[in-house]
């Protein structure tokens with residue numbers, strides 16, 4: 001079945017570029033039943049928006065004959081050719097922009113973290129229900145083929161046996177000291193710090209690999225945590241979370257903006273074997289190896305496709321919308337709330353408050 005889906009891309013920045021790259025590549029290859037059409041770029045600067053179109057090679061021949069509109073944010077939300085808005089702006093803007101999109105009857109795929117706290121997340125989830133629109137947090141990691149395969153190996157085939165521990169470290173040297181204080185990584189008003197930006201992935205891996213359930217069906221767990229707050233910026237650049245599930249298995253989940261992490265960035269230990277994962281960007285699970293205690297042949301997997309990996313979530317969103325679904329089974333809104341609540345708890349334990357927490 002051919003599916004056409006019309007995207008509006010909000011914010012002509014880094015992640016929107018990477019997302020749009022995959023949509024255009026998919027159209028160019030021509031072997032996807034889903035045609036992703038970029039209808040509009042919502043941007044604060046049309047010059048920047050034009051550069052975005054040029055540098056990402058959005059052309060009529062890879063965009064179903066369409067040259068996207070360049071629109072101000074206000075024009076963008078009332079564009080009636082847009083089916084679904086992709087929100088690719090800094091974290092604190094997400095809430096208001098998701099509300100604007102929903103109020104204009106658009107479906108929404110919103111970048112992680114969905115909002116700054118779970119109360120705000122809940123507010124927009126309720127609005128999406130009221131407006132009868134699809135809404136999802138863009139946790140692209142969950143949609144990679146490697147993750148589907150790993151869940152089968154771990155939970156159905158039980159290749160690793162009984163799972164005992166998971167170590168995940170998302171760390172890269174962001175050269176914080178030399179970034180302008182207005183950078184979204186540093187500025188508390190732009191949701192700066194590591195937990196909401198990259199710690200969310202360490203938590204996501206724990207949710208994927210330590211629990212075969214998702215959202216409201218999740219297995220019970222407990223957490224303890226440490227954040228180190230920068231005395232000047234007042235946000236965290238180092239975060240450590242311990243997670244313990246009711247059956248005793250533990251997650252040791254860390255992240256840092258101060259240092260490049262070691263490879264493999266992830267190790268899952270079971271009674272029969274060990275899973276390790278490698279990635280230049282741990283959000284993209286493109287390579288893993290499972291080794292066995294009984295010396296049977298290891299299982300190795302590597303995804304060498306030219307896609308960044310956003311195509312998997314984009315296809316899932318398009319299919320859900322065409323079917324009239326309001327949320328996605330792989331990344332339901334209750335899972336967003338669950339992860340947001342973990343981050344609320346970690347922040348409360350460590351005194352990290354954003355302006356949004358006070359409103």
Ligand SMILES: NC(=O)C1=CN([C@@H]2O[C@H](COP(=O)(O)OP(=O)(O)OC[C@H]3O[C@@H](n4cnc5c(N)ncnc54)[C@H](OP(=O)(O)O)[C@@H]3O)[C@@H](O)[C@H]2O)C=CC1
Pocket residue numbers: 010011012013014015016042043044045048049088089090091093111112113138140184190197283
């Ligand atoms: N899924 C993933 O792997 C990744 C997700 N992200 C998420 O995407 C979001 C955006 O991150 P990223 O693309 O790196 O950020 P960028 O700063 O590169 O881009 C954000 C864009 O948002 C727009 N914007 C609107 N208001 C502001 C403002 N006050 N300050 C800065 N930008 C503004 C700008 O677009 P314009 O000028 O066109 O209006 C800007 O280019 C974050 O929430 C982040 O967590 C980020 C990286 C990877």
Ligand SMILES: O=C1OC[C@@H](O)[C@H](O)[C@H]1O
Pocket residue numbers: 197198281283
């Ligand atoms: O989501 C993300 O993944 C990759 C990181 O480099 C980036 O800061 C973050 O937003």
